[in-house]
Amino acid sequence: MRSLNIAATGMSAQQLNVDVISNNIANMATTGFKRARPEFQDLLYQSQRQTGSASSESGTLVPAGVDIGLGVKTAAVYRVLEQGPLVGTENDLDLAIQGRGYLTVELPTGEQAYTRSGNLQLSPEGQIVTADGYPVSPGITVPANALEVTVNAEGGVSARIPGQVEPQALGQVELASFANEVGLKPLGNNLFGETAASGPASIGTPGSEGFGTMLQGYLENSNVNPVSEITSLITAQRAYELNSRVITASDTMMGTVTQLRG
DSSP: OHHHHHHHHHHHHHHHHHHHHHHHHHTTTSTTOOOEEEEEEEOOEEEEEOTTOBOSTTOOBOSSOEEEEOOEEEEEEEEOOOOOOEEEOOOTTBEEEESSOEEEEEOTTSOEEEESOOBOEEOTTSBEEOTTSOBEESOOBOOTTOSEEEEOTTOEEEEEOTTOSSOEEEEEOOEEEOSOGGGSEEEETTEEEOOTTTOOOEEEOTTSTTOOEEEETEEEOOOOOHHHHHHHHHHHHHHHHHHHHHHHHHHHHHHHHHHHHO
16 A cells, blocks of 8 residues: 555654754754754655546547655755844854854864854954854954954954054954855854855955844844744644554555455
């Protein structure tokens, strides 16, 4: 019976659905996290009577055929890119991106990665780095005697130095943008990598066309909605149970046929 395999694909799909939902819930407090949503597609169909085929010698056509579906498969796990809520931290090195864009991070391998997580810190040399110690590109170093660091909406970084009336310019924060942000590969640790699907990074200053602005002293929270995730979890659980009932019903029907043969 096809229903056994069809229901099995349905159970497998809902199991993956629960995996995605559980990861969303687990990262509710992760800075800059974007919730994921699985997308499914129906499998191939077995055609027992083709639509539009001739039903008589007089030229009449079959208006609706008989096509039996073979189940479901996972097409993609789509990352929802809507802006997460901004939360004030009163920390000079916490930066939130309002709008499009990613901070560029230099990995120990020499490769570049990209992040929305703006909880930055200083290295022992005074360089602005991520929580893992990876420097933010382009490199900006804060003097050891700096009293206050300021980052404006356009990404300009300056510091107030003792004995100086005017703030000292330290550098410029740049953002990376992609034609297809969903195509970025998640690397873990709040980092993403460029892929052929995302397209090459386009570098620009915050506030310019196609780029968001910087907000100092804030962090972008996860865009996970707990109520929505719980609702999706209940729906996935019910769908899983329904598919399991299909298998039970199919098994009972096969048992009935076996008894008839006996």
